[in-house]
Amino acid sequence: MDVGWKTLGRPPRILVTGATGFIGSFLVEAMLREGCQVYCLSRSGSRDRTTNESRVIEAIRTVNPRANVSRISVLEGDVTQPLAGLDRSTINGLHKMIDEIWHCAADTSFNKNQRKRILSTNYDGTINMIDLAEEIECPSFCFISTAYVCNAHPALATEDPVTRQIYHNAYEYSKRLAESRLIKRAANAGFVGTIFRLAVTAGHSKSGLTTQFLSYYNYAKHILGLRRRLIRKLKHDVLADRLADEGVRFIAGKRDMPLSLPLSPEGCMVLPIRFFCEPESTVNITPVDVVVKTLIRCAYSPRDRLKIVHVTNGNPPKCGPLYQKTLELLGFNGFEIASIRNRQNDPPFEDMKLEISLAGIENSMFSATLPYLPYTINEPKFSRVNLESMIGHENLPDFNVNTEYLRRILNYAVCNKFGKNHKES
Numbered sequence: 315m316d317v318g319w320k321t322l323g324r325p326p327r328i329l330v331t332g333a334t335g336f337i338g339s340f341l342v343e344a345m346l347r348e349g350c351q352v353y354c355l356s357r358s359g360s361r362d363r364t365t366n367e368s369r370v371i372e373a374i375r376t377v378n379p380r381a382n383v384s385r386i387s388v389l390e391g392d393v394t395q396p397l398a399g400l401d402r403s404t405i406n407g408l409h410k411m412i413d414e415i416w417h418c419a420a421d422t423s424f425n426k427n428q429r430k431r432i433l434s435t436n437y438d439g440t441i442n443m444i445d446l447a448e449e450i451e452c453p454s455f456c457f458i459s460t461a462y463v464c465n466a467h468p469a470l471a472t473e474d475p476v477t478r479q480i481y482h483n484a485y486e487y488s489k490r491l492a493e494s495r496l497i498k499r500a501a502n503a504g505f506v507g508t509i510f511r512l513a514v515t516a517g518h519s520k521s522g523l524t525t526q527f528l529s530y531y532n533y534a535k536h537i538l539g540l541r542r543r544l545i546r547k548l549k550h551d552v553l554a555d556r557l558a559d560e561g562v563r564f565i566a567g568k569r570d571m572p573l574s575l576p577l578s579p580e581g582c583m584v585l586p587i588r589f590f591c592e593p594e595s596t597v598n599i600t601p602v603d604v605v606v607k608t609l610i611r612c613a614y615s616p617r618d619r620l621k622i623v624h625v626t627n628g629n630p631p632k633c634g635p636l637y638q639k640t641l642e643l644l645g646f647n648g649f650e651i652a653s654i655r656n657r658q659n660d661p662p663f664e665d666m667k668l669e670i671s672l673a674g675i676e677n678s679m680f681s682a683t684l685p686y687l688p689y690t691i692n693e694p695k696f697s698r699v700n701l702e703s704m705i706g707h708e709n710l711p712d713f714n715v716n717t718e719y720l721r722r723i724l725n726y727a728v729c730n731k732f733g734k735n736h737k738e739s
């Protein structure tokens with residue numbers, strides 16, 4: 315059985331989970347532009363149905379205010395419930411009506427205390443969606459996973475099932491379990507499974523637009539918070555002299571940077587500390603529009619059996635230059651990007667309080683980066699053999715994460731207060 319939009323000969327009818335989320339909203343917007351009829355399964359929580367529907371529409375309109383939302387139908391459901399919590403009449407209505415399911419909904423938190431919730435959403439949620447696919451006889455199931463289910467060793471991560479024993483967090487673990495279950499079920503079920511493994515997805519390449527401010531953004535947010543607190547301390551704190559003696563100072567006025575961000579107060583924080591990462595390791599960042607364009611290209615491609623596909627950047631930046639540019643854009647100077655291997659084994663602070671010493675500040679910064687540290691050390695190269703065979707060499711997502719792009723996404727984040735009005739995990 316061949317699936318893929320090319321084989322349909324009419325506009326596809328797609329069921330999507332996670333349409334209110336970052337990647338899901340961009341994906342649905344792109345599907346609408348392709349003429350798809352999109353059924354968005356979205357949970358309502360305590361909200362009434364109208365609010366649920368308007369939440370989906372608002373998410374799509376944030377991506378594109380002119381999106382043709384008349385081709386969206388919102389289904390109230392929750393992936394943690396059997397058959398995603400859909401009632402019998404809705405399920406009957408979907409029977410043999412859906413060409414493809416795109417399961418994007420997930421709990422993307424790295425919070426250690428939310429393990430149960432993360433597993434329930436990501437693992438049980440995927441099983442429930444697979445059950446639903448079978449129940450409605452949907453021939454194609456696309457699962458959005460993470461490239462970080464792959465091992466750091468060997469250095470080349472292939473588009474194959476992983477049997478990894480060590481995980482950095484419950485999120486990675488839940489995604490790997492969900493992949494395994496999908497692989498097993500697809501072997502006997504009546505649908506074709508496609509697993510898309512994404513790496514770090516960031517703001518739009520042209521506008522910087524994002525609705526999610528995790529990973530790279532969290533890091534930037536912490537750095538800006540540090541800047542703000544240091545400026546305050548230098549002005550008002552009785553211990554300011556000690557910081558000044560250690561070389562910490564704020565140079566007010568225009569920074570000598572053609573690409574400066576709207577930072578307040580304007581100026582540059584001189585901070586002679588080390589920022590730890592593995593400078594030669596890569597961070598596989600791709601703008602959300604490039605990711606979604608690639609996913610849509612894949613959707614057209616005919617498939618007759620389970621495929622795992624790495625939707626990753628063939629041109630990922632190295633950590634050293636990435637951190638360097640990011641810190642400069644965020645108004646820092648005088649720091650050193652240092653290899654994590656050179657760090658003494660000081661215990662990281664639990665509470666991330668700002669100590670009045672360079673060592674203390676350095677340690678606080680390190681503590682803030684800990685959840686994301688595994689992703690800045692020994693990132694493997696992601697093989698894209700399957701991706702290339704589906705979309706062709708000329709369409710591979712090879713994006714240059716240059717200073718201009720970083721400025722654009724940081725500018726968007728700063729102007730939007732790192733999503734104060736958006737949800738953050």
Ligand SMILES: NC(=O)c1ccc[n+]([C@@H]2O[C@H](COP(=O)([O-])OP(=O)(O)OC[C@H]3O[C@@H](n4cnc5c(N)ncnc54)[C@H](OP(=O)(O)O)[C@@H]3O)[C@@H](O)[C@H]2O)c1
Nearest residue numbers: 332333334335336337392393418419420459512513514515
């Ligand atoms: N962002 C990245 O950098 C990245 C990288 C690799 C892979 N991914 C994968 O890409 C997918 C989308 O991620 P994202 O960044 O777009 O996440 P996101 O912005 O946090 O969105 C998560 C979506 O899942 C929905 N959801 C959560 N729990 C649900 C439930 N119980 N029932 C129904 N819907 C539920 C949320 O709905 P509500 O609005 O109701 O909360 C939201 O629409 C995920 O599978 C993630 O693992 C993301």
